[in-house]
Amino acid sequence: MDEQRTWWKEAVVYQIYPRSFNDSDGDGVGDLQGIIDRLDHVASLGADVIWLNPVYESPQEDNGYDISDYRAIHEEYGSMADWERLLEEVHDRDMRLIMDLAVNHSSTEHEWFKKSRRDEDGYREYYYWRDGDVPANNWKSGFGGSAWEYDEEVGMQYLHLFDDSQADLNWDNPDVREDVHDLMNFWLEKGIDGFRLDVINLVSKPEGLPDGDPSQDWVGIEHFADGPRAQEYLEEMAEATYDDYDTMTVGECIDIDVETASDYVSPDGPMDMVFHFEHMLVDMGDRWLTPSEWNLTDLKAIVSHWQTELDGWNSLYLTNHDQPRIVSRFADDGEYRRESGKLLGTLLFTLSGTPYVYQGQEIGMTNYPWSSLDELDDLQSIGKVEEAIEAGEIDSFEEVQQIVRDRSRDNARTPMQWDDSENAGFTDGDPWLSVNPNHDEVNVKQAEADEDSILHYYRDLVDLREDHEVFVYGDYTHLLPDHESVWAYRMELDGEAVLVTLNFSDTETSVTVDDAARTNDLLVANYDDAPTVTDANLTLRPYEARVHSLN
Incomplete structure (x- = not known):
């Protein structure tokens, strides 16, 4: 085990999904002032670091992961002054702030893409454009459908590994990499303490963009995950940006194994930690809509392998904004919700690595009982269901309702449950996503009053880890x-x-x-x-x- 001591190895990270954390102005959407108002809750848990999901200017097609201006704050969340006050308030509580950054792709509303469409000043090469209206290869989007979108105005198609509003940046272009480095340094100079880097191992695509294996659920992944120059580009990025600062970095890496991860997080690697997905796929069948029953022996084997074989530092997580609630997924969200919520917390805090707590996990929040596709906001869930209906694989949402209830990313995105009032204390307005009906029993106010709650147990675990x-x-x-x-x-x-x-x-x-x-x-x-x-x-x-x- 690498025993070199650093603050980020000893930290507890608390993840905030700003849209769902706390709304201060009654518009139904969480905001920066709302986060400031609830910072004492995060600090009282014993957290050392806040990971803030994207708050940049965005059309919000994918809740902020479609960034249209990397140097501005989305107006629903507040202003740059609000963000600067948040950073100050976080630091005043002896916590640190890391920003979530999506630079594999940008919004199609970004000025780079607008100039690219106009073929202006060399910006056409900022993205992957190909002639014609037939997909340039058989790659699929992670949200369903082709990874290519035809633009009638340009008469060409562009690559998007996620939503068609998220065009993939061409990292082979040195001007793209330089611009990414500049925007990262903009935030580092403002005083942030690091980055969570979204799908960062997808930034390098192979020359010629060859067809992928059509039997894969995500067709093409063998080509664009850990592509030919990914390591080189990330090393260049680190050297040009955060290597000059006292930061922590964690990269979300799709379809990565422990050997490849070691290249990224070894002592000489470009990142401190990665988020891998092996344990998050333990209940995943051949496709998103064909899950399999998970078993503990498989989960144990995966986690144990990463504990013993990774040449570098582990990130420890059981859920986040892209995953179901842990008591509903890995334990019992009914009779034994309290006991099993504590059990999963015990696992999280007694393994070697840096633990990440997602908002609501500390009170045992559960999955939501989705009853129609109209209730959902998650592009992945909606896209996968609509794709299956279009392909004739299913006739209606009702056929896969339980699968969506179990898997949808929206399970993690329902508003934070602060108390037992109508909207769980999240907002005085109409919440952007439904509040879980069990908030009258599962909420922070109730957990604070109950010395035997999951919340108090999490605090004990944080203290135990520190001692x-x-x-x-x-x-x-x-x-x-x-x-x-x-x-x-x-x-x-x-x-x-x-x-x-x-x-x-x-x-x-x-x-x-x-x-x-x-x-x-x-x-x-x-x-x-x-x-x-x-x-x-x-x-x-x-x-x-x-x-x-x-x-």
């Missing part, structure tokens, strides 16, 4: 790899050892763990009356989590 570096820098040993419901592992660092046991089952489960025979203090548990362990035999109650020190 025991073994959870930050320790070496991981997987103890029961083949057990179908219990996850047990040992963390060790400089003579300190701990045993973590987690029962991912709604039934009482007994296991034999040799390390249990030498347990000492109980460091944390999600049941108040965890019994004393005297031998190698453990009996764990439904969704029980225990962390013991070892003698």
Whole structure:
């Protein structure tokens, strides 16, 4: 394990999706002032860093990941003065701020794209344009349909790996890379503390843009994920921008394995961490609308592999703005919501790496019971369903309703639940996306008042991690790899050892763990009356989590 100490390895990161966090002006959309008003909640959790999803000027086709001006603030969120006050307020609370940045693509409303359409001043080469109205290859968009859009005014088609409002930038053009470096330095000079880099390993496409394997759900991914010059471009970017600052960087990397990730995050790599998706695909079938049942042994194997084989630093996350709510996905959002929410938090905070908490995770927010396609805002969910209907694979939304309920990104984007009032304390107006009907029971106000809540348990976990570096820098040993419901592992660092046991089952489960025979203090548990362990035999109650020190 790399034991070089740095602040971002020891940090707890709290992710804020501004559109859904807190609305200060009653227009139904979260904003920067709303975030400022709730910063004390984030600080009280023990967070060290805030990751802010995009707040740049944008048409909001993809909720800000379609950026039309990288140096301006979207008016629904406030002004640059509001953003500057937010940065000041974050720093005043001894926290840091990292900005989310999408530079694989820009909005088609960006001035670069407008000039590109006009073939002005060399801007045509800022994007991937091809002659004709027939797709230049068989690549698909991650949101469904072809990755090519015909522009009647230009008489050409352009590449978009996501929505057709998000045109892919041509990073082979050195002018594009220089402009990206300049805009990154603009924010670094304003005093931010780093970047989360959206789909950053897609920036290099191979010469000739060859056809992809048509059997893949995302056709072409073998060509545009970790393309031929991706490493080179990211190293150049780091050298020209954040290498000159005391920052943290985490890159979202599509379809990446641990060996390739090591190239990006090794001590000489261009980024500090990556977000990989292997564990997020554990319940993914051949296609988005054909999920598979997940099992714990697969999840354990993936996480354990990244704990032991990555040559670099781990990012630890179980959900974010693109993923379902964790208690609904990996545990029990009904009878055992409290216990299983605590269990998943125990997992997050006792592995080696930097943990990321997504807003609402700390109170056990759940998936939303979507009943129609009209309720959804998520371009991915809508696009996948409409594509399937158009292809004749399904007749209606109702056929895949439960799949959408389980998978939609909108599950994470429903407004933050602050209290049990009509709109959960998120807004005085009409919320842009429906508030989960269970907010009368699941909310911050209720969690604050309940000493046994998930929220208070998360605070205990943050304190535990701060007091025991073994959870930050320790070496991981997987103890029961083949057990179908219990996850047990040992963390060790400089003579300190701990045993973590987690029962991912709604039934009482007994296991034999040799390390249990030498347990000492109980460091944390999600049941108040965890019994004393005297031998190698453990009996764990439904969704029980225990962390013991070892003698």
